[in-house]
Amino acid sequence: xxxxxxxxxxxxxxxxxxxxxxxxxxxxxxxxxxxxxxxxxxxxxxxxxxxxxxxxxxxxxxxxxxxxxxxxxxxxxxxxxxxxxxxxxxxxxxxxxxxxxxxxxxxxxxxxxxxxxxxxxxxxxxxxxxxxxxxxxxxxxxxxxxxxxxxxxxxxxxxxxxxxxxxxxxxxxxxxxxxxxxxxxxxxxxxxxxxxxxxxxxxxxxxxxxxxxxxxxxxxxxxxxxxxxxxxxxxxxxxxxxxxxxxxxxxxxxxxxxxxxxxxxxxxxxx
Amino acid sequence: xxxxxxxxxxxxxxxxxxxxxxxxxxxxxxxxxxxxxxxxxxxxxxxxxxxxxxxxxxxxxxxxxxxxxxxxxxxxxxxxxxxxxxxxxxxxxxxxxxxxxxxxxxxxxxxxxxxxxxxxxxxxxxxxxxxxxxxxxxxxxxxxxxxxxxxxxxxxxxxxxxxxxxxxxxxxxxxxxxxxxxxxxxxxxxxxxxxxxxxxxxxxxxxxxxxxxxxxxxxxxxxxxxxxxxxxxxxxxxxxxxxxxxxxxxxxxxxxxxxxxxxxxxxxx
Numbered sequence: 354x355x356x357x358x359x360x361x362x363x364x365x366x367x368x369x370x371x372x373x374x375x376x377x378x379x380x381x382x383x384x385x386x387x388x389x390x391x392x393x394x395x396x397x398x399x400x401x402x403x404x405x406x407x408x409x410x411x412x413x414x415x416x417x418x419x420x421x422x423x424x425x426x427x428x429x430x431x432x433x434x435x436x437x438x439x440x441x442x443x444x445x446x447x448x449x450x451x452x453x454x455x456x457x458x459x460x461x462x463x464x465x466x467x468x469x470x471x472x473x474x475x476x477x478x479x480x481x482x483x484x485x486x487x488x489x490x491x492x493x494x495x496x497x498x499x500x501x502x503x504x505x506x507x508x509x510x511x512x513x514x515x516x517x518x519x520x521x522x523x524x525x526x527x528x529x530x531x532x533x534x535x536x537x538x539x540x541x542x543x544x545x546x547x548x549x550x551x552x553x554x555x556x557x558x559x560x561x562x563x564x565x566x567x568x569x570x571x572x573x574x575x576x577x578x579x580x581x582x583x584x585x586x587x588x589x590x591x592x593x594x595x596x597x598x599x600x601x602x603x604x605x606x607x608x609x610x611x612x613x614x615x616x617x618x619x620x621x622x623x624x
Numbered sequence: 625x626x627x628x629x630x631x632x633x634x635x636x637x638x639x640x641x642x643x644x645x646x647x648x649x650x651x652x653x654x655x656x657x658x659x660x661x662x663x664x665x666x667x668x669x670x671x672x673x674x675x676x677x678x679x680x681x682x683x684x685x686x687x688x689x690x691x692x693x694x695x696x697x698x699x700x701x702x703x704x705x706x707x708x709x710x711x712x713x714x715x716x717x718x719x720x721x722x723x724x725x726x727x728x729x730x731x732x733x734x735x736x737x738x739x740x741x742x743x744x745x746x747x748x749x750x751x752x753x754x755x756x757x758x759x760x761x762x763x764x765x766x767x768x769x770x771x772x773x774x775x776x777x778x779x780x781x782x783x784x785x786x787x788x789x790x791x792x793x794x795x796x797x798x799x800x801x802x803x804x805x806x807x808x809x810x811x812x813x814x815x816x817x818x819x820x821x822x823x824x825x826x827x828x829x830x831x832x833x834x835x836x837x838x839x840x841x842x843x844x845x846x847x848x849x850x851x852x853x854x855x856x857x858x859x860x861x862x863x864x865x866x867x868x869x870x871x872x873x874x875x876x877x878x879x880x881x882x883x884x885x886x887x888x889x890x891x892x893x
Contacts, residue, residue: 458750460776465754468769472762486753543772550776554783561787568794568861569801575854576805580812583843587816588823595646597842598655602639604850608857609635613628616861622780623751 360393366404367397376400379441387444390520402441406433451490452520456553457621458488459524463546466531471542476508476532494519523549553622567615575608630670638663652842656849682781685748688713688721689755690774696767702734702759735760751777791862798862802855802870806878809847814885816840818893837893839886848878 367373376399388395410433417425462483469479480502484495494515502508509532516528527549531537537545582600591597638659646655691713695705710725720741727737738756751773758766821835855874859867 461750461754461773464769464773465757468758468765469761472765482757486750486757488750547776550780554780557783557787561790564787564790565794565797568798568858571858571861572801572805572854575850575857576809579809579847579850583809583813583816583847584819587820587840587843595652595655597846598642598646598652598659599639600846601656601659601849601853602635605635605853606632608853609628609631612857612861616858622783623748623777 363393363397363401367394367400369400369404372400372404373397376403379403383445384441386520387448390448390518391444393444398444399441402437405440406437409433409436448520453553453556453621454489455491455519455521455524456549456556457623458491459521459527459552460546460550461623462486462488462491463524463527463531463549466528467537467542467546470531476512477502480508480512491519521549521552523552550622557622564616571611571615574611575604578607579604631667634663634666634670637666653845656845660849682748682777684713685721685752686774686777686781689770693767693770693774696759696763696770699764702763702766703728706734788863792864794862795864798858798864799870799873802851802858802874803877805854806848806851806874807881809851810844810878810882811885813844813847814839814882814889816843818889821893835893837886837890839882844882848875851875851878 373396377396379399379402380395384398385395388398410429413432414425414429417428465482465486466479469482470476473479480495480499484492484499486492498508498511498515501511512532513529516525516532519525527545530545531542579600582604585591586594586597586600641662642655642659645658646652649655688709691709692705695708696702698705700708706724706728710721723741724734724737727740728734732740735756738752754773755766755770758769817837817839821837824835851874852871855870856867859870864870
């Protein structure tokens with residue numbers, strides 16, 4: 354996602370002062386943290402979240418206006434709303450997903466770091482081991498750290514910098530404590546690892562509590578969509594049109610997406 | 625993730641096939657039928673493949689690791705400890721653990737065998753690589769470390785099972801919701817011709833066309849299918865043993881309610 358083209362697009366749209374000023378109230382702490390993590394300006398992303406949907410909505414409105422102005426308005430508003438939410442939530446959701454993955458594996462990674470540090474007392478070994486393991490996201494970052502250490506950079510500093518930059522709080526605390534404290538007892542280490550695992554467990558518990566309301570929303574939406582379509586088709590006299598066939602795959606795609614996003618657990622703990 | 629991609633491909637393929645059927649036959653119901661048959665057939669094929677792929681369950685791997693850790697604590701070599709652990713624990717004898725045993729028999733050290741074989745369970749690949757690192761670095765202390773890891777994994781499993789129980793506990797609610805939604809949709813389907821009649825009367829009040837109540841069957845089929853799809857996904861979300869059962873119940877209630885409502889409305893008009 355972090356491509357020069359996207360950055361330049363953000364910069365171009367963000368350079369429109371009126372848009373930037375209008376979008377400023379949309380910038381919240383989540384957006385700030387996420388954009389900072391991925392190296393973007395939150396004001397520019399908010400401006401893009403306002404600018405792009407406006408362009409898309411206007412374009413779709415003029416395209417569909419020839420058919421029906423009411424349908425064009427409804428379509429433009431829908432496209433506008435969905436693209437606005439997508440752009441505005443893109444980085445926070447990406448960060449949240451990354452946070453979930455790191456939280457899921459943090460216990461194993463910290464255990465490995467602690468074990469290697471305890472047995473070999475070498476931070477190089479710990480970095481090497483993690484980079485060779487197949488932990489999603491983290492192993493890749495450790496491979497980069499390993500390359501930098503081979504170029505002569507201080508491994509302790511690199512690890513601490515990495516801990517500061519990655520999004521999981523408990524994992525950050527765990528790494529800092531393991532790397533900076535040389536006289537940790539086994540009990541203390543065990544507690545640090547358990548605290549780091551509690552983050553992923555907390556996400557899972559939070560999801561479990563929300564499950565019932567998510568299911569109700571799922572039913573509401575999957576009931577509402579065919580209803581609206583049926584009314585539209587019947588009132589426009591399109592019930593016998595072959596386009597009716599498209600309702601099923603569209604509904605299927607919608608239900609699939611909804612069930613994945615709303616009720617499919619994207620948060621995992623190992624086990 | 626792969627499952628979702630496969631299902632998207634299935635739906636896409638089903639849509640294309642149904643369009644082709646429609647273009648050839650010009651019969652909408654045949655096209656819908658083609659879509660349903662192709663999608664269900666391809667999904668069924670995937671389920672058969674899944675059943676073939678089943679290896680060791682996470683619980684089996686954890687139990688073996690626990691026994692393995694205990695054997696290591698007795699001072700045995702990793703290979704001997706693994707042999708004894710797998711001998712003492714009776715599991716399905718298939719999948720990943722069997723392959724590891726075979727590797728050890730052919731003289732491969734356990735730490736290498738764990739790295740070489742690919743465990744399909746998400747997260748367990750990383751766990752077994754960690755076990756491999758631990759026994760490679762210090763097999764004397766490995767037993768204690770592995771025990772700690774497995775105990776933490778068991779705590780995670782308890783949470784996962786709790787979440788699964790929460791889902792399963794909602795089966796009654798989902799069944800009721802699926803039936804209610806289907807009945808509501810079918811009643812609305814039965815009422816659609818009345819809305820059309822009112823619209824007709826509103827726009828053409830002096831029209832000489834006779835007013836006739838007739839259920840719109842294509843719309844009814846479409847709505848029945850959409851309610852079946854919703855019921856199926858909801859049943860899958862609550863980890864129902866037989867999600868097709870929910871589909872059947874929703875379909876029976878849809879068509880029964882449609883029959884009752886349309887008969888009643890036809891008498892009224």
